[in-house]
Amino acid sequence: MALDKLLEHEAHSEIERIGAVAQGQAEQLIAQARERAQTMxxxxxxxxxxDYAAGLTRARSAADLDGNAQRLEATNSLQVQAFERAEQHLRSAPQAPEYPQVLARLIAQGLESLPGATVVEAAPAEHDAVRQALGQLGRTMEVRANPRVTTGVRLVSPDGKTSIQNTLLGRLERVRGDLAPQISRLVAE
Structure with missing residues (x-):
């Protein structure tokens, strides 16, 4: 019997040792699996x-581009409106009582560039104001109708080959390029 007990005891010891080794290996495998899982x-x-940071950066960039495009569109729209209002105001200038003085300045400036001019062309509705302006300048010149010359005058040389046009609308067009950046800056402020 003692041999049975001894064999049984050794078998139990071997089983416990194998179980302990297996338990150790299992714990090691579990630890490695946990470590791999945590790493993953x-x-x-x-x-x-x-990916989130990249998406956020893309979204911010898209929003910035969209915002800049909207600002640019708004600025452009405001510039267009500003020039349209200025043009409307200038088109109504011939009805102002001081318009003959404005024409006198335009004619005088034109005569500085073309001193021998003998003809003044203007829109038919502006002829009375042109005659008043010539009277203020002490000049007598032929006044001709030219419906394409509004808000100002066109001076023509005696031979008709040389002319100079000086109109309020023409001046607005000439300064449009210079004023556009200033308007943009004012809108941005």
């Missing part, structure tokens, strides 16, 4: 964080 989780989290 951390790696995936970093990838997701990176």
């Amino acid at each position: 989780i951390d790696s995936r989290r970093r990838a997701l964080d990176s």
Whole structure:
């Protein structure tokens, strides 16, 4: 019997040793699996964080571009409105009582460039104001109708080959390029 007990005891000891080794190996495998799983989780989290940051950067860039485009469109629209209002105001200038003085200045400036001019062309509705302006300047010149010359005058040389046009609308067109950046700056402020 003692041999049975001894064999049984050794078998139990061997089983316990094998169980302990298996338990140790199982714990080691579980620890390694947990470590690999945590590494995969951390790696995936970093990838997701990176994707999130990249998406956020793209969204911000898109929003900035859209905002800039809208600002540019608004600025352009305001510039167009500003020039349209200025043009409307200038088109109504011939009805102002001081319009003959404005024409006198325009004619005088034109005569500086073309002193021998003998003809003044203007829109038919502006002929009375042109005659008053010539009277203010002490000049007598032929006044001709030219419906394309509004808000100002066109002076013509005696031979008709040389002319100079000086109109309020023409001046607005000439300064449009110079004024556009100033208007943009004012709108931005």
